[in-house]
Amino acid sequence: MSSSNVLRSKPSQRDSYHHGDLKAALLQAAAELVRENGPDHLSLRTVATMVGVSPSAVYHYFPDKDFLVKELGDQIxxxxxxxxxxxxxxxxxxxxxxxxxxxxxxxxxxxxxxxxxxxxxxxxxxxxxxxxxxxxxxxxxxxxxxxxxxxxxxxxxxxxxxxxxxxxxxxxxxxxxxxxxxxxxxxxxxxxxxxxxxxxxxxxxxxx
Amino acid sequence: MSSSNVLRSKPSQRDSYHHGDLKAALLQAAAELVRENGPDHLSLRTVATMVGVSPSAVYHYFPDKDFLVKELGDQIxxxxxxxxxxxxxxxxxxxxxxxxxxxxxxxxxxxxxxxxxxxxxxxxxxxxxxxxxxxxxxxxxxxxxxxxxxxxxxxxxxxxxxxxxxxxxxxxxxxxxxxxxxxxxxxxxxxxxxxxxxxxxxxxxxxx
DNA sequence: GTAGTATCTGAATGGTGTTCAGATAGTATG
DNA sequence: CATACTATCTGAACACCATTCAGATACTAC
The missing domain is CATH 1.10.357.10 (Tetracycline Repressor, domain 2)
Known part of the structure; x- marks a missing residue:
């Protein structure tokens, strides 16, 4: 399973502890990741890193990876x-x-x-x-x-x-x-x- | 990510150290697994366990998970x-x-x-x-x-x-x-x- | 300014693909 | 038959993954 290493190195720093609009940012990052690597190969950890947040933070907005994907699908x-x-x-x-x-x-x-x-x-x-x-x-x-x-x-x-x-x-x-x-x-x-x-x-x- | 636990408990014992027709058995198990759980959620480790073989054994027949999937696709x-x-x-x-x-x-x-x-x-x-x-x-x-x-x-x-x-x-x-x-x-x-x-x-x- | 709450972190658990040195067992050669 | 050879498989390890949870942080309302 070749991990693409694309976009893996962009932990966009944020100024405040609270992100502001984390949910939207997560969805956007996820969209970008799916766009590049395909729907399988979507990684919550990578998404979190891209947004500059810990993996656990995702679970404050989505109960599950599937829920994120579902919402992403709706947007698309x-x-x-x-x-x-x-x-x-x-x-x-x-x-x-x-x-x-x-x-x-x-x-x-x-x-x-x-x-x-x-x-x-x-x-x-x-x-x-x-x-x-x-x-x-x-x-x-x-x-x-x-x-x-x-x-x-x-x-x-x-x-x-x-x-x-x-x-x-x-x-x-x-x-x-x-x-x-x-x-x-x-x-x-x-x-x-x-x-x-x-x-x-x-x-x-x-x-x- | 809910793992289905279906078919997970069938490590079919084999008599000899060598399997005999491992490649075909792996493909068959993989087909069964995809059939039940979807193309994502296909796990090489589970496939190996189903056939009663260690995960590494798979790599003697397929250089990669993708190659297994490709060959499986051809069969289907x-x-x-x-x-x-x-x-x-x-x-x-x-x-x-x-x-x-x-x-x-x-x-x-x-x-x-x-x-x-x-x-x-x-x-x-x-x-x-x-x-x-x-x-x-x-x-x-x-x-x-x-x-x-x-x-x-x-x-x-x-x-x-x-x-x-x-x-x-x-x-x-x-x-x-x-x-x-x-x-x-x-x-x-x-x-x-x-x-x-x-x-x-x-x-x-x-x-x- | 303090209490309360929403937000995020760190560490841990169990599962995954993949690699590799080595163990095992069949096969050919003397 | 014994030995060398080779194909086959194992075990342990690495890095990554989703998910959980106790706790730290910072914003908000009183």
Whole structure:
């Protein structure tokens, strides 16, 4: 088990005995560590050292390592949802063309996130942060952007009502699966644009 | 970090000093452990104890924990490929109906595996066993069954040549993504049949 | 300024991957 | 058969990990 020795030597000194906002600092350090080393290889001790605090201090804010990971997961999900909304707002307009562009950009943004931060993506979908109830995490936000996009595609006559019914499921699954397979090296990176081509072809007969 | 204490107490005695087939035994024990506790939480020491051997003995067969995990991953991929081929052979016939049934059963088999062995599925696609080259693992076997199935769908006129071009990509991605999202609790289990409905609707206009 | 409380420390426990010198047992050679 | 050789496995050690807990520290309210 090769320990990376990255970031291990940054015990950021703090001025006062009390940290101020230790919880947030711990989460940020943990995010950085996961980002670099992957969701496994996350070490509470290293996190504590990075923040400049003793390992025990962590337990004043999280009963457990799993709780820290869970909360970290929530933050990452939220960050991703923001990106999705930004991507959507970038392409205004009520035309069918605008709706189609939004759909594609939504998928692209999803993959761009996965591909640029594979370790964070693994944290989200690799069984590290358990989802409480049977539904949709608080990924509702991210899910809503897709729903809205599909509504537009239906309203502008791009997809049929029948297809609309399965829109979220098919699109989310395909984009999620392709992102997963690509970052794990089972599909080449270029495959994602092809996936989007294929998905659009399947859902409404292709480009236009 | 709650250690499960499952299987911890089975130091299977061996008769001779030499084990006989230690490597295979180690892999089998590791598979069992991953199956129960998840890919993280895999412990070489526990594996060694299960087999009835000292922790150091492992290093005579694997230079590293990661190598063990990698080899384990290969085995699991192979097991899955066998299931896929069995599922395909279960439904013979050259009709369009048979081809469509095969397609659906291929997806079902994929998901059934993921859902019945989520921890093994996580091992395969969670970044634990790094894939060497840029392509398709030795999942080629499993991939070939899909290719063959899509060829049949094209030959029997179920899908268009244009759609055929994206068949593997779209189908594999969608099934992989849905499986992933379901076992992580982001989608309900029932969603998978819906996904297949949606996928078929998208790819050739539905049940028919 | 004192009491009380939230925050953080230090040390200890038991588990982990990994290394390495040496013990053990099979195999080939005389 | 005895000896040398080699593959296989052990034991002890190291550094790191999560987690616990008694106690030290510093902020807050009275």
């Amino acid at each position: 999900f939220a960050r991703m949802a923001v990106m999705q909304q930004e991507a959507l707002s970038q392409i205004p307009g009520k035309s069918s063309r605008a709706a189609r562009l939004r759909f594609r950009e939504l998928g692209r943004t999803y993959f761009r996130w996965a591909n640029s931060e594979p370790n964070l993506f693994r944290l989200m979908f690799g069984g590290f942060c358990k989802v409480e109830k049977g539904g949709l995490h608080q990924d509702e936000d991210s899910f809503l952007t897709l729903t809205k996009c599909l509504d537009d595609l239906l309203a502008t006559g791009v997809i049929t009502p029948a297809m609309r019914k399965y829109g979220e499921l098919v699109a989310w699954s395909a984009v999620q699966g392709a992102s997963n397979l690509i970052i794990e090296g089972l599909l080449p990176e270029e495959a994602f644009e092809d996936l989007l081509d294929g998905l659009e072809l399947a859902m409404w007969g292709g480009a236009k | 991929f192979a097991r899955m490929a066998v299931m896929q081929q069995e599922a395909l052979s279960q439904i013979p016939g050259k009709s369009s109906r048979a081809a469509r049934l095969r397609f659906r059963e291929l997806g079902r088999t994929y998901f059934r595996w993921a859902n019945s062995e989520p921890n093994l599925f996580r091992l395969m696609f969670g970044g634990f066993c790094k894939v060497e080259k840029g392509g398709l693992h030795q999942d080629e076997d499993s991939f070939l069954t899909l290719t063959k199935c899509l060829d049949d769908l094209l030959a029997t006129g179920v899908i268009t040549p244009a759609m055929r071009k994206y068949g593997e990509l779209v189908a594999w991605s969608a099934v992989q993504g849905a499986s992933n999202l379901i076992i992580e609790g982001l989608l309900p289990e029932e969603a998978f049949e819906d996904l297949l409905d949606g996928l078929e609707l998208a790819m050739w206009g539905g049940a028919k």
